[in-house]
Amino acid sequence: MDGVKQFFSGLFCLALISVLSLLGIVITLNLTLLNPDFTLTALKEFDVYTLMTKQVESLLEGYGVSASDEASFAEFEPRFEQEVEAIVRSIYDSLHKGESGMIITLTGIKEVMKDYVAREMSSLPELPGVIGGDIEAVVSRIYSDIDGMMPDKVLLDESVFGLGTIPHLDLISRVPGYIRTVHQTLAVLGIVLVLSLCLVHWWQPKPIVRALGIVFLTVGVGCVASSFTGLVGNVLFGSLLAPSTTYMQLQPGLLRLFSDMLKPMRLYGFGFLGAGFCLMIMSLLWRSVPTTSRIVATQGLPPA
Structure with missing residues (x-):
C-alpha cells in the first residue's frame, strides 16, 4: 500500500x-509580448520617437533648413509618445479581440510631425533661396511630402505583408x-x-x-x-x-x-x-x- x-x-x-x-x-x-506596456517601454528604450524627429529633420534639410535645438524636440516628444501609445494599444486590443484585419490610424502622428515642421519654420526669419521669404509655400510642400510618405490609415493585410499571409495573420490574431x-x-x-x-x-x-x-x-x-x-x-x-x-x-x-x-x-x-x-x-x-x-x-x- x-x-x-x-x-x-x-x-x-x-x-x-x-x-x-x-x-x-x-x-x-x-x-511581456502580449502586454502593450512592455512594448511601449521597449519602443522608448530604442528611442523610436527620436527616429521620427530625425525623419522630419531630414525633410527640412532637403529644403535647406536645419533643426533649431533639442528643446524644440522635447516639446513635441510627449505628443509623439501619446500617438504611438494609442496605435500600440489599438493593435493589442484588436489582437485580444481576435481581429485579423487590423487598421492603424496614423493621422495623429502626421499632425504632430506637421506641427513640428511649422514650429521649426516659424523660428526662421528667412529661408535662403526663397523669393520674398515665401515660407508658407515651402511648408505646404513639406506637408505634401509627409502625406506622401505616410498614409492616414494602414490596413494590415496581404497588401502590407505579401500574398499568402492571411492564414498567418489569422493564426497570430x-x-x-x-x-x-x-x-x-x-x-x-x-x-x-x-x-x-x-x-x-x-x-x-x-x-x-x-x-x-x-x-x-x-x-x-x-x-x-x-x-x-x-x-x-x-x-x-x-x-x-x-x-x-x-x-x-x-x-x-x-x-x-x-x-x-x-x-x-x-x-x-x-x-x-x-x-x-x-x-x-x-x-x-x-x-x-x-x-x-x-x-x-x-x-x-x-x-x-
Missing part, C-alpha cells in the same frame, strides 16, 4: 512540476485567445493536482507540505536557471555575430529587452524558491500526528 501511495505521489509531483513550469512561461508571455485558454486550464489543473496530492497522503499535513516543498523548489530552480541561461545564451549569440555598426548600436537595447522579457520568469522562480524553502522548514519542524498519537496511546496503557 505504501508503494502505491509513493508511486502516485511521485506521479502527481512530476505532473505538478510540469504544470507550474508551463504556467510560468504563460505568465511571462502575458506580461488567435494566439492571445489560445494563451488565455491555456492559462486558465493550467491554473485549474494545478489546483486539481494539489488536491490529488493531498488525497494520496490522506490529508496528513507533514507529507503534503514536504511534497509541495520539493515541487516548489524544483520549479523555482528550473525557472531561475532557465532565465539566466537564456540571458547568457543571448549574450553568446550576439558575440558570435559579425560586428557591425548597426548591431553595436542596438546591442545594449537588445540585451536590456531580453533581460526584461525574462524578468517575470526570474521573479516567478524566486517566489517558488522562497515558498519551497519555507515549506521544507515547516515539514522538518512539523511533528507527525500518527507518531504523536501512538506515543500518547502507549503512555496511557497499564504495565503488563
Whole structure:
C-alpha cells in the first residue's frame, strides 16, 4: 500500500512540476509580448520617437533648413509618445479581440510631425533661396511630402505583408485567445493536482507540505536557471555575430529587452524558491500526528 501511495505521489509531483513550469512561461508571455506596456517601454528604450524627429529633420534639410535645438524636440516628444501609445494599444486590443484585419490610424502622428515642421519654420526669419521669404509655400510642400510618405490609415493585410499571409495573420490574431485558454486550464489543473496530492497522503499535513516543498523548489530552480541561461545564451549569440555598426548600436537595447522579457520568469522562480524553502522548514519542524498519537496511546496503557 505504501508503494502505491509513493508511486502516485511521485506521479502527481512530476505532473505538478510540469504544470507550474508551463504556467510560468504563460505568465511571462502575458506580461511581456502580449502586454502593450512592455512594448511601449521597449519602443522608448530604442528611442523610436527620436527616429521620427530625425525623419522630419531630414525633410527640412532637403529644403535647406536645419533643426533649431533639442528643446524644440522635447516639446513635441510627449505628443509623439501619446500617438504611438494609442496605435500600440489599438493593435493589442484588436489582437485580444481576435481581429485579423487590423487598421492603424496614423493621422495623429502626421499632425504632430506637421506641427513640428511649422514650429521649426516659424523660428526662421528667412529661408535662403526663397523669393520674398515665401515660407508658407515651402511648408505646404513639406506637408505634401509627409502625406506622401505616410498614409492616414494602414490596413494590415496581404497588401502590407505579401500574398499568402492571411492564414498567418489569422493564426497570430488567435494566439492571445489560445494563451488565455491555456492559462486558465493550467491554473485549474494545478489546483486539481494539489488536491490529488493531498488525497494520496490522506490529508496528513507533514507529507503534503514536504511534497509541495520539493515541487516548489524544483520549479523555482528550473525557472531561475532557465532565465539566466537564456540571458547568457543571448549574450553568446550576439558575440558570435559579425560586428557591425548597426548591431553595436542596438546591442545594449537588445540585451536590456531580453533581460526584461525574462524578468517575470526570474521573479516567478524566486517566489517558488522562497515558498519551497519555507515549506521544507515547516515539514522538518512539523511533528507527525500518527507518531504523536501512538506515543500518547502507549503512555496511557497499564504495565503488563
